Amino acid sequence: MNIMRLAGLAVALVVSLLFAVFVGDQGPWYFAWVVGTVMIILIAGAGAILLDAQDEQTSEKEI
């Protein structure tokens, strides 16, 4: 099972790399969109998690 999962991940990695090389070459703005969208999602998510941490810090101080 683990080997299957590893093989699956390896295939996904190779496909992603090939995709990145092809799209980055042919369509730089499409590529920028893929990378940029992931980045926007991660930054927005990180902002929310930071708020959780800030809230916890505040409530610890109050205690």
Add this chain to the structure above:
Amino acid sequence: MELINPDVVDLSRFQFALTALYHFMFVPLTLGLTFMLAAMETVYVVTGRQIYKDMAQFWGKLFGINFAIGVATGITMEFEFGTNWSMYSRFFGDMFGTPLAIEGLMAFFMESTFVGLMFFGWDRLSRPAHLAITYLVALGSNLSALWILVANASMNMPDGAHFDPDTMRMQFDSVVKVIFNPDAQAKFVHTSVAGYVSAAMFVMGISAFYILRGQHKAFAARSFRMAALFGIISTVAVITLGDVLGRLDYEHQPTKIAAIEGLWHTSKPPYEPWLAFALPDDARQENHLEIGVPFVLTPLVAHSFDTPITGMTELEEQAGPRIASGIQALAALRRYGQAHDPADLAQFRAHEADMGFGFLAMRHAPGQDVSALSAAQMDEVVRQTEPDILPNVFVTFWSFRIMVFLSLWFFAVFALSAYVSLTNRLERNRLLLKLCMWSIPLPILATEFGWITAEAGRQPWTVFNRLPTFLSASSHGIGYMIFSLAGFALLYSTFIAAELFLMFKYARLGPDHGAHGAQGPHLTVAHDRKDAFSVASSLSS
């Protein structure tokens, strides 16, 4: 050949503009909210905190209303190509039809299937599986937009096709060229990210409303923070891609960029000012009341300090020889159509690049026939056709400026909001919160003006430099056009009214209604959603 009644052409244009602009009141939220939902759900899956699930469900409910009412409004446009733009469809259908068909498949199979799973799969799918579905919804809705923008870009920059003199239509050469057309890429990213800006402002504005009222504090603070960060990066991206589009227009659609900048005469770098205000006078070909910022235009448009940008007067003069050459192309094409003589074909090929300008001249030729003009008639027709190459400068100039000024406003609002949220001082900045609330419709407005810039700026062409708009329409009666126009206006206004009613209703009710109701979270959310769907579907049936 008899030309289509110009009033019918204008009514067809008006009808298309109306349906497209109505449709695009719904699209940006779909493009952006889906990725925002994906971001919220990602945090839920990573942290396991219920509040992020509530967020994904509540904003998902508002997305559902928008999707249910808005999704069908685009279909009419696909039919309009056949009913109102049959000449265009005949000439350019090969190029345009392919991406449009793929869009239909994407929208109706991928997007709609996964939307169903996203709404009703909360209790039936594992967390990662549901998250994957939400990402597929986001990807599906943006990929549908991709094909529309690929199709639109092929009208602005017709790469990957050639004209076939035997079938008298443009024929598809290379799918790779069509999909990877630089204009398609920039248009797609600009429009998709404009959707992100719209969704971010929507979520931020409604969250600001809750914070102002002291309601749903933890929920609103998190939604606000995520939206502010989502919005500020998206705004930077939309501006960057706007610059790319301007540069592409400069390289490939000089009349559009000159109209956008209100540039009647070739610029004098590096001093040439960028006009922040002017009243372009199309009839007299000059601007009134110009207020400009010196030294900005050349680097902004040409990305250099010493490249002159050709003005509209000079573009008109340069068009003269192309119009004459286009007339020769059409004359040779006509002879080739009658006798199939290779010499005529060779002559046509020599002038083929200017064929569109020959079409443009038809309006001014006696009997609309450019193939048998005397030398004197030719000069007269060329002279009369030259001003026709320009779009409506006032409309193009101002729609572009409204879009750009609004983007500066978004930048300021998102930057300030992100800062105030990150430093946990939201509740003390009531003015900012109110501004966020009132800014909710502005990105949609910017999007509408973006489309006006793109489409009005491309005139007088449907396919740039190839097919004029006045030759693209169908020959309907005026009564039919007015009747269908009134029908669409009435129907679409009802959709907008229903959308606004439901959005206000459910936004006011807030996340507690449904998400934490007595019947348990998911049941009530599903119940409310069905409510929204049933109102929408009863309206559209």
